[in-house]
Amino acid sequence: MEENSKNAPMFMQGNEALAEAALRAGMQAYFGYPITPQSEVMEYLSAQAKKHNAVVLQAESELAAINMVYGAAGAGARVMTSSSSPGISLMQEGISYMASAEIPCLIVNVQRGGPGLGTIQPSQADYFQATKGGGHGDYRLLVLAPSSVQEMADLVFDGFKLADKYRNPVMILADGALGQMMEKVTMPPAGSLPYTEKPWATVGKPTTRERNILTSLHIVPEKMEEINLRLQDKYRRMRQEVRSEQIGVDEAEILLVAFGLSARICQKAIELAKEKGINVGLLRPITLFPFPTEAIAKIVPNVEAVLTVEMNAGQMVEDVRLAVNGKKPVYFKGRMGGMIPTPDDIVLEIETIAEKNRITQV
Amino acid sequence: MGQVLTMEGMEIVYEKPGTLTQTPFHFCPGCGHGVVHRLLMEVVEEMGIIDQTVGVAPVGCSVFAYNYMDIDMQEAAHGRASAVATGIKRVLPDKYVFSYQGDGDLAAIGTGETIHTVNRGENILMVFINNAIYGMTGGQMAPTTLLGQVTSTTPFGRESSHVGFPLKITDLVAQLPGAYYVTRQTVHTAAAVRRTKKAIEASFKYQMLKKGTCFIEVVSNCPSGWKMTPVEANVWMEKNMLPIYPVGDLKVPKQ
Structure with a gap:
């Protein structure tokens, strides 16, 4: 996609609009694994990565992909992954770890019919999984639901912004039809989403601060409860984003x-x-x-x-x-x-x- | 009787590296983990790269590494340490990144991540502690458990007809073009400790060449899991483990 300085409307597929928006929103790394009906996201990003100086890496599995997201986002980068229902199930362990370690990232689920391997046609059957936690433990994701190709693009910006604001994974819950269909879309301008300071990121410990540790393990139950209470308080604060x-x-x-x-x-x-x-x-x-x-x-x-x-x-x-x-x-x-x-x-x-x-x- | 020891007139010849925290190790007496922790942190301190190093500790006895290593660290899910390290290194390509994994983590649940991380030639150091048992969960069979070895889930000894053979994952890794330096060492004698430290030093230096993955297996012990004294454990390790997992370089950089 050539840079469109006037931001004139374009005719784009949902998956591609989402990918283009991610690049314009300053995404620094993407890790994923192919799965229908969202493979165009990684295909589009692979072609555009060099131009935008972004890391785009095809992992050996969704398990590896979400844990690469954990590492890169934990190192302070703006990171996205995308998949479809069965792949998102595989990512749940990693998502739970990120929610607990408070690592911000954007996860896109272009849903297909299930359960099991299901079908490749659109579905909204992952609502419970997305909104009630998904993996183990008491945690929540901010979940955004686009209903047009325009929103497939716009909500990427909102998603990255909210992830950084709350230090929490954000999910875009789309479906196979939104991913595959083509509509008119006006792209938000590149560079319009500033990066935020991430003093908690693991980038190497300078002499000026204590070491940064990103972990979800707190073996003392009193401490684990305290962290749970803090997370629940954060989830309550998220209500203002409704x-x-x-x-x-x-x-x-x-x-x-x-x-x-x-x-x-x-x-x-x-x-x-x-x-x-x-x-x-x-x-x-x-x-x-x-x-x-x-x-x-x-x-x-x-x-x-x-x-x-x-x-x-x-x-x-x-x-x-x-x-x-x-x-x-x-x-x-x-x-x-x-x-x-x-x-x-x-x-x-x-x-x-x-x-x-x-x-x-x- | 009544003698007071002072530092007066004495010279410090050996001390704890500043890169280790004041937290006492939780490791059992005789365990090799503490030695490898120390060696890693000695190298980081001596190379002056504290502010450029990020470590990854996954699930197992390795999980508390960040309580002891005074550097930036991430805890990873079981088996996923090298995927997490990949993510870090890809966005911080000029930093030093290492994973510190046990045999269950690296060679059972994380086998896929291990093979593919090395196959991509990620410019990281993977430290692999092989003590042929699951120490953290109480002494169950590991992928590297020897045939006939008694563990809590192989109470009559490991039988290959039932649970397969000891997995020599370091031999597998050495076959991959993405591997730059692959070695197998121990830390059960003073000489062995020095050799392992040299391997760690070399691996950190190699990272900046960006020519592939460095992989160090440390054949170690688990006195508690093996139900032996530390001395017995080291004797048993030499006699039984080293014939299966021989010490030495499996792949060295071409000069």
Whole structure:
């Protein structure tokens, strides 16, 4: 990609837009292992690495890749890895270690259908894994959910920024469709994300400070509890980063809650429902952790029912139910295994809900 | 009786390197780990590269290395030390980076990382402590456990028909084009300690040539795991381990 000084819109694939954005965001190292549907990320970076003076290394496995991320990010570099569902499972041990040792990095999961080797088609079945920890121990990642190629680029900048701000791994939870599809995208300018000081990084101990140690081992339980309490406090502070987008919620009788690709499909469903005389709004979480609980709770009194749409068996719906807190009925519509709900599927669900809740159709 | 010893009129000929912390080693009496820790830190101090050195300590008895080595260090997940070291070295190519790994870490759970790190010729030093047993977890079989050797998971001795053969991973590593210097040493005699220190010195110097991986196996002991006194352990090691893991250079740089 030639440097585009005017930042004119370009037509790009999601995976490539993410990779280009990472270079523009000053990514210094990338470690990964090929897996469909996100291999274009490393392919793109491999071709561009020299020009940007970035390290791009194909590891022998996702295990090695995430531990290379640990080492490089621990040495103070801005580091990214990307993979898809089975590969992300392999990385969980390393992610847990990084959360505990407080090593910032950006991890991209371009989800595919599972469980197991599953399929290569898009899915959102890793919601639990991404937002509830994923590996062992009490920890959280900041999780960002793009729903367009534009956001595949923009959220890379936000991801690196948040990782450094909280000294925590950040995950971009995309899916195979967002990775593969092509859309118009305006690239953020290169060099617009400054580097932060990392006095904790292991770069060689000068005489002016004590040695830096990055570890997740604290054999004395009192100390381990103290670190857990500090981490939990950090996760609570992350709540201020919560972000969501709301479309047509003011007049809505039914509120849709959906993230990523599902939210794009919901937008079409809202148009179709309106034609049928049902006012439907959408709340799209952009941060999945922290989850926009308050934003949902605020809308709930004004709607008759809530419908969560996901490409899984119903995962985010649990967080939606917590937000709604029994005040209104919460319904779920999902497809699994790489299948995508159509706008018509969702409209059918909306009509059923409208009937059940005696919502008057205009 | 009542004699008071003072430093007056005495000359310091040997002392603890400043690169070791004041924390007492947790290692069992007679264990080789403490000696290798000290040698590494002596070399770092003598070369004056404290501010340019980053170490990696993974899981096993090696995990507490950063309690003793007064340098910047990262703790790695079990088996992943050389991947972590790769990450560090790739973004700090002009710094000295070493991993310090036991036999379970380097030759069982981390075999893939070991082979591929050396195959890429990462310009790091990998220090491999082979004591043929899992010391930290209480004396289970290691990949390098000898045939017939009794451990807590081979209570009747290691049988090749069941759990395979002692893995000579250093011999494997020496075959890889990415390896620059591969040697096998011990630290159970004064002469052996001096030879191992020379190997460590050479490896740190070689790092700056950027010609490939340096790999030092130290055949060592585990008196607690082997259920022997330190003296018995060293005798047993010489008699039983050195025939399988002979001391010497496996690959030396071409002059």
